[in-house]
Amino acid sequence: MSLLANILFFLPLCFVICLVSSTLRRESIAEIFRVGTKLFLKMSFGIILVCGLTYLVMEWRLGY
């Protein structure tokens, strides 16, 4: 799979996970969407950053 396909498959699933996990202990739907979207942005940025750094370290140390 290409990098674009990976990202396109990852982002919707990550968004759903963030939305469902942010429903616990929250009352209103608007708050759920607000917290879930914020969590999705943070998680996506974090995962993509960590993956990019891991790739660069592997390329530097192991020659992949």
Add this chain to the structure above:
Amino acid sequence: MRLDDRHDGPLSFELGVGLAHRPHHLGPTDLKVDEVIGIVDHSSLVGVGVSHTKFGSKNGHGSLRSLRAPGIIDKCSQGRKMRKAIRLVGIGSLPYRQPNAALGLLGRKCLAIAADWPHRVVKEIHVDGLTPIAFFLCAAFAVWFVVQSDPRQRTGVLLSWLFPGAGHLYLGHKQRGLLLGGLVLATFLAGLIIADFRNISPLDRHPIWGIAHFFGGLMSALTAGGTASLMIERDNPYYMVGCLYSGVACLLNILVMIDAYDLASAAAPVAATAENEETAA
């Protein structure tokens, strides 16, 4: 076990035999350019490496091993000679003056073992150990839940397990139930479509994912029953993505059940207080 003519539903035969695993395809990622010798028009000295069938696992997912004859020595540079020597003799006899090369080779072997581990778990351990343990833990948790919960909590969680969001509808949270049920169901259907409707089969195709599909309730059971006769006829590159989507949707239903339990627990004291007030009046 007995099979007769025109026996359309040989269930015991299906359960006893199961489906064979597909062969592992040799793809471009399994090949690696070994070394290019500095001689023009002599292509036979260009080698490739393939998965070593005797390293790390039984199914060919191990380190790379050269196909070329070991007598060919590259004379271009000292570094190339050392790399070739490392590849031919293995890590056990590395010279002490090459720590970087040793670390690199160790890293490659660790990565190969780490990449191979989930495959070995899926292929070798699931039937003997992991699946019975998981089902035993689920059964123990279910018994504990039935003993300590009240009927409203039990009904809410059971309905949520049977169909995502149904417990919320039962508890009176219509919008929340529609949102959660819609998200879980949409993810589950997306996984089905991506995997050509052939990824829900708890006991034969994917025992590990079957543990996750257990939490999908009726959604998983109906899909498994409806798609059991479909055979995998083409190599779908996104098949595992479909498995991931459907499996994650079923696992997200655990959160939906917990939310239903939470809402039922929060509503229970209010109802109890109202009953007490009526009794006192």
